[in-house]
Amino acid sequence: MKAMLVAGVIVGSLVSLSVAQAQSFAPAKGEDAQRYRQSALFMMGQHVGPMAAMVRGDRPFDAAVFQWNAAQVEHFSHLPWDSFWVAGADQGKHRMKPEIAREKDKFLGMAQKLQEETGKLVAVSKGGDLAAIKPAFAAVGASCKQCHDAYRAQ
Numbered sequence: 070m071k072a073m074l075v076a077g078v079i080v081g082s083l084v085s086l087s088v089a090q091a092q093s094f095a096p097a098k099g100e101d102a103q104r105y106r107q108s109a110l111f112m113m114g115q116h117v118g119p120m121a122a123m124v125r126g127d128r129p130f131d132a133a134v135f136q137w138n139a140a141q142v143e144h145f146s147h148l149p150w151d152s153f154w155v156a157g158a159d160q161g162k163h164r165m166k167p168e169i170a171r172e173k174d175k176f177l178g179m180a181q182k183l184q185e186e187t188g189k190l191v192a193v194s195k196g197g198d199l200a201a202i203k204p205a206f207a208a209v210g211a212s213c214k215q216c217h218d219a220y221r222a223q
């Protein structure tokens with residue numbers, strides 16, 4: 070019984086792991102961390118694209134496709150952030166503003182906001198109602214933009 074309780078606590082804390090995690094899952098090598106982060110952000114963008122097209126009416130709304138893309142964005146919304154602080158991950162080609170290093174909490178707060186809004190989008194998208202999806206999608210887009218305006222160089 071005690072062992073089950075302990076296991077429950079461990080599982081519970083794994084589930085609640087978010088950007089505030091103490092442990093980093095980023096690659097240890099700077100250049101790998103940079104590529105990992107940029108790849109995750111690229112993938113996130115690729116899965117936002119089809120949803121944006123449906124919301125704009127440029128592509129017919131397909132609830133299953135929308136829901137699948139929302140789930141991918143939710144997944145990728147957890148991956149890039151640790152990799153911003155790996156030594157050497159700010160070399161080479163990148164668009165990180167130097168403020169990221171100085172404003173870690175604020176930056177991670179914006180990452181967390183994205184995760185929350187994306188979680189809501191996943192939930193709403195299960196209903197398959199485009200009218201309800203639109204504001205949830207706009208909130209995700211706003212959280213991308215808020216961080217890019219503050220921390221992504223042109």
Ligand code: HEC
Nearest residue numbers: 107110111114117163164165179180183212213216220221
């Ligand atoms: C917490 C801050 C933050 C949030 C939230 C955020 N981004 Fe970014 N994004 C960045 C930064 C900083 C870069 C530049 C990273 C670099 O050059 O290494 C970036 C880069 C990118 C890139 C370029 C990746 C590449 O190098 O090919 C894409 C695409 C992108 N973001 C899409 C998105 C989308 C879509 C969202 C929302 C669903 C989003 N981002 C949310 C900070 C953020």
